[in-house]
Amino acid sequence: MNKKMQMRTLGLVVVSLLLIMVVVSGCGSSSQPVTKDGALTKIRVSHQPEFETFLSYRAQQEGLDKKNGLEFEIKYFDSGMPQVEAIPANEWDVGATGGVPAIMAALRYDTYIIGIADDESFANVVMARPDSPLLKGESPEGKDILVTTVSSGHYALSQYLNTFGITDKDVKIQNLEQAQGVAAFDSGVGDAVALWAPFMYTGLQKGWEVVASGDDVGAKIPLVLVANKKFADEHPDLVVKYLDIYFQKIDEIKKEGANLAPEYQTFLKDWAAMEIDLDTAAMDIEKHPVYTLEEQLAMFDSSKGDSEIYKWMDSIASFFTEQGRFTPEESEKVMKSPFINDTFLKALAKEKGLIK
Numbered sequence: 001m002n003k004k005m006q007m008r009t010l011g012l013v014v015v016s017l018l019l020i021m022v023v024v025s026g027c028g029s030s031s032q033p034v035t036k037d038g039a040l041t042k043i044r045v046s047h048q049p050e051f052e053t054f055l056s057y058r059a060q061q062e063g064l065d066k067k068n069g070l071e072f073e074i075k076y077f078d079s080g081m082p083q084v085e086a087i088p089a090n091e092w093d094v095g096a097t098g099g100v101p102a103i104m105a106a107l108r109y110d111t112y113i114i115g116i117a118d119d120e121s122f123a124n125v126v127m128a129r130p131d132s133p134l135l136k137g138e139s140p141e142g143k144d145i146l147v148t149t150v151s152s153g154h155y156a157l158s159q160y161l162n163t164f165g166i167t168d169k170d171v172k173i174q175n176l177e178q179a180q181g182v183a184a185f186d187s188g189v190g191d192a193v194a195l196w197a198p199f200m201y202t203g204l205q206k207g208w209e210v211v212a213s214g215d216d217v218g219a220k221i222p223l224v225l226v227a228n229k230k231f232a233d234e235h236p237d238l239v240v241k242y243l244d245i246y247f248q249k250i251d252e253i254k255k256e257g258a259n260l261a262p263e264y265q266t267f268l269k270d271w272a273a274m275e276i277d278l279d280t281a282a283m284d285i286e287k288h289p290v291y292t293l294e295e296q297l298a299m300f301d302s303s304k305g306d307s308e309i310y311k312w313m314d315s316i317a318s319f320f321t322e323q324g325r326f327t328p329e330e331s332e333k334v335m336k337s338p339f340i341n342d343t344f345l346k347a348l349a350k351e352k353g354l355i356k
Contacts, residue, residue: 040066040069040070040071041069041070041071041238042070042071042073043065043070043071043072043073043093043094043238043242044073044075044091044092044093044094045072045073045074045075045092045093045094045095045242046075046077046083046086046091046092046093046094046095046096046097046226047074047075047076047077047095047096048076048077048078048079048080048083048096048097049076049078049198049268049271049272049273049274050196050197050198050223051118051123051197051198051223051264051284051285051288052096052117052118052223052288053074053096053267053271053272054263054264054267055117055246055249055250055253056072056074056096056245056246056249057074057267057271058249058252058263058267059072059245059246059248059249060072060074064245064248064249065245068241068244068245069241070238070241070242070245074271075091075092075095076271078177078178078179079101079148079151079177079178080097080098080100080101080102080104080150080151080152081101081104081149081150081151083095083097083101083105084097084101084104084105084108084109087105087108087109087111087228088109090228090230092228093227093228093231093235093238094114094225094226094227094228094231094232094239094242095225095226096117096223096224096225096226097223097224097226098120098151098152098155098221098223098224099152099155099221099222099223099224099312099313099316100150100151100152100154100155100316100319100320101150101151102224102226102313103313103316103317103320103334104150104320104325105226106334106337106339107326107330107333107334109228109229110229110337110339111226111227111228111229111339112226112227112229112232112338112339112340112341113224113225113226113309113313113339113340113341114225114226114227114232114239114243114341114342114344114345115224115225115243115246115296115344115345116222116223116224116225116290116291116296116299116309117222117223117224117225117246117290118222118223118288118289118290118291119220119221119222119223119288119289119290119291120152120196120197120214120221120222120223120288121213121214121215121219121220121221122213122214122215122287122288122289123196123197123200123213123214123284123287123288124152124153124155124156124194124195124196124197124213124214124219124221125156125194125195125196125200125210125211125212125213125214126145126156126157126160126192126193126194126210126211126212126213127185127192127193127194127195127200127203127208127209127210127211128191128192128193128208128209128211129207129208129209130207130208130209132191132192132209132211134191134192134211135209135211139164139166140160140161140164140166140171140191140192141164141166141170141171142170142171142172143171143172143191143192144171144172144174144189144190144191144192145157145171145172145173145174145190145191145192145193145194146174146176146181146184146185146189146190146192146193146194147173147174147175147176147181147193147194148175148176148177148178148181148194149173149175150325151196152196152214152221152223153178153194153195153196154194155214155219155221155316155319156194156212156213156214156217156219156221157194158219158319158322158323159214159217159218159219159319160211160212160216160217162217163212163217167322167323168323174189174190178195178196178199179199181193181194181195181199182195182199182202182203185203185208186206192211193208197284197287197288198268198272198274198276198280198284201276201280201283201284202274202276204280205276205280219315220312220315222309222312222313223288225243225246227239227341227344232341232344236343236344236347239344240344240347240348240351243344243345243348244348244351247292247293247348250290250291250292250293251292253285253290254290254292257285257286258282258283258285258286260285261278261279261281261282261285262278262281264281264284264285265277265278265281268281293345293348293349293352293354294349294354296345297342297345297346297349297354297355300340300342300345301342307340309340310335310340313335313340314335317331317334317335318331
């Protein structure tokens with residue numbers, strides 16, 4: 001091959017390589033949806049198969065995330081502790097979890113509480129079979145109880161035990177995830193089971209009865225919005241965008257209420273593989289009070305002493321300490337830390353003209 005032919009061949013190879021690079025590059029960019037203003041920013045939202053996820057899911061289904069320049073990637077977790085354990089691997093950016101795991105996440109990994117998803121006090125219950133003496137007020141001392149430990153359900157159970165002057169040490173605790181707990185109790189294992197919605201509705205359908213709810217025993221159980229500290233510190237604007245989207249859905253829940261039951265029913269089937277009837281779906285919406293941005297600003301306000309959310313979380317920290325999962329020093333450390341962070345709520349409120 002002469003020199004001229006060699007140069008022509010080399011040129012063809014270079015052109016081919018450039019074309020391949022363009023195609024590969026084009027494929028890569030096409031996998032990232034774009035808006036008129038540019039590329040969307042992916043944000044990983046950590047959720048459980050519960051009511052609060054409906055709001056993020058609905059926003060995603062309607063494309064509200066994309067309208068705001070974000071692309072939600074909703075990540076599924078069975079319960080709060082798996083969410084906490086995923087933080088070191090940086091598996092999620094923002095999300096929602098129970099007040100109990102939120103305290104643990106704050107102690108271990110400095111996560112922030114950035115808002116309140118809903119109030120779970122009515123939807124965390126201790127259940128028993130219809131022939132159980134527990135339903136007649138008998139003490140649960142010595143009983144075998146199924147519960148997802150280090151969870152809001154565990155907190156409700158603990159407060160129930162406290163009404164009899166006993167603690168976890170006075171009963172036999174079996175740690176099971178919610179679906180496992182339902183299956184085990186249904187097969188005859190245990191004397192009682194601690195469940196939260198929507199799993200509690202499966203129990204009701206099976207004929208089990210509520211012994212006590214969190215609200216019955218004075219357990220205030222907030223389901224909180226949380227943020228990975230690293231992500232929040234580096235991208236506060238994205239956290240505010242996420243809150244903006246979530247509060248739009250809160251406002252819709254406030255307005256529509258039980259009218260959203262058909263959509264909620266579909267969500268549970270599609271995302272959580274759970275089927276409930278329309279009446280139950282409507283009841284679940286009603287059993288999860290939500291709070292507007294204005295209401296949450298007041299709940300986070302500490303200008304006149306401890307904020308309302310601080311008091312709730314302090315009670316949960318005390319629960320941890322009584323359980324021996326925190327030392328008094330650890331409890332004091334987490335409650336003195338800035339993990340209750342209203343910076344993002346206030347930034348959103350400024351954007352909305354609610355505060356100066």
